[in-house]
Amino acid sequence: MSLLEKIKPKFWDHQDVGAGPQIRLFNFRRKWKLMVLLSSVLALTPLITMTWIDYRITRGAIEAEALQRTGRIVSGAWRTVSFFLSERRTALEFIAKDNPLNELLNTGRLETLIKNLNRGIGGFVDLGILNTSGRMVAYTGPYNLKGANLCRRECYTEVLKRGVYFSNPAQVKGQRRQVVIGIKYPVLGGSFFILRATIDSRPIVQLLDQLDAGRKGDAFIVNQRGHLATPSRLYGRVHDRIPLPVPPEKISEA
Secondary structure: OOHHHHHOOOOOOOOOHHHHHHHHHHOHHHHHHHHHHHHHHHHHHHHHHHHHHHHHHHHHHHHHHHHHHHHHHHHHHHHHHHHHHHHHHHHHHHHHHHOOHHHHOOHHHHHHHHHHHHHHOOOEEEEEEEOOOOEEEEEEOOOOOOOOEOOOOHHHHHHHHHOEEEOOOOOOOOOOOEEEEEEEEEOOOOOEEEEEEEEEOHHHHHHHHOOOOOOOOOOOOEOOOOEEOOOEOOOEOOOOEOOOOOOOOOOOOO
16 A cells, blocks of 8 residues: 555545535535645744744844954954054154154164164164155165155155055065055144155064954955955955955045
């Protein structure tokens, strides 16, 4: 005996030949189907409803937890990198405030200052002074920048607008990843000078690598065009474009 025959009711094949035109009243097969269908609907509707509600609640809780964890990682990364850059910005502001301009124009003084900076917080590659027209009037470092006119460089133009500038870590090509920092400092007579420094960005990459992003997590920096400024575990190397939307830049005045 098959399984279907075991569960099939005995009246399944019954037909009352004496019912005449009222045969529908004695159609037990049809009545049984309606009762099974109605019972199934009554039994499954609450179950399906509760399953759907539980799915939505569980999904919302998982998404909220994931967003909260991502928010903590992003916030931690922002604070870490921000502190790293702010520490070096503060050091440059102290140098500009503590040293008269005529001393900063002395290459020997700049060499002493960058040595002290590297003994203290480290990471400085070069140090230079730009005049109001964007010319490098004093410089110490591995690059031949003394006398160079940087008036068209982003560092000079952005410092004039904001008072301070940080480049992204991937801006210097053909060399190790570096960050250019520039600060505008006023002098007597309404003039100003720009103290410009280049720092090694490898510590920033190391700081991002140390974040607790999990085995499948990733922390990286992108520029406004969506290109990687630091290596990414999921999206490639520096200068690669990520397939994610980049939020608009928030400009803050110094």
